[in-house]
């Protein structure tokens with residue numbers, strides 16, 4: 266199984282979905298460490314309940330963004346992880362960080378990219394009048410939320426949806442596509458091409 270580090274900032278429900286999937290003996294990846302920039306992230310406790318190494322690397326402990334990122338890279342590399350999965354990690358990564366894991370780092374985003382990059386995606390989808398919304402797993406590149414797409418799932422918008430009800434249904438879809446996308450990456454079914462495009466194996 267390919268070793269994976271998961272980066273979180275909060276609840277960690279997507280992290281939980283990856284851990285749950287990885288418990289299957291046939292799943293091609295295993296979660297070797299969970300790293301949070303927030304010491305009080307609920308996901309840290311959840312990971313520890315599964316016996317997974319879980320560490321906080323708070324931004325406030327470092328003088329600069331570069332020093333903080335260097336500490337996270339050190340933690341990832343110490344774990345032996347080959348792949349990195351961002352799961353609600355709410356900090357913009359530098360180009361250096363992204364390039365360190367080029368083609369080996371993926372993210373889940375709560376919209377059908379390229380629509381609604383950034384924050385407050387459910388509010389914006391409702392305000393736009395979208396009838397279809399959803400979620401995306403993509404390779405991480407320097408431009409935020411613009412990396413090549415690996416997997417998406419569409420979610421219908423209902424007439425009486427609020428940002429909260431819509432977010433809850435999108436989250437269920439996130440929990441389906443993130444384990445699927447990580448399995449595709451870990452098993453070599455998908456990779457990032459040199460030109461920054463998604464390549465699926467034949």
Ligand code: GAR
Pocket residue numbers: 273274275276277278279280352353354355373374375383384436439
């Ligand atoms: C998820 O909806 C994820 O897609 C989103 O944060 C939530 C984290 O929930 N990520 C982003 O908005 C990234 N820009 P979780 O901690 O329960 O997985």
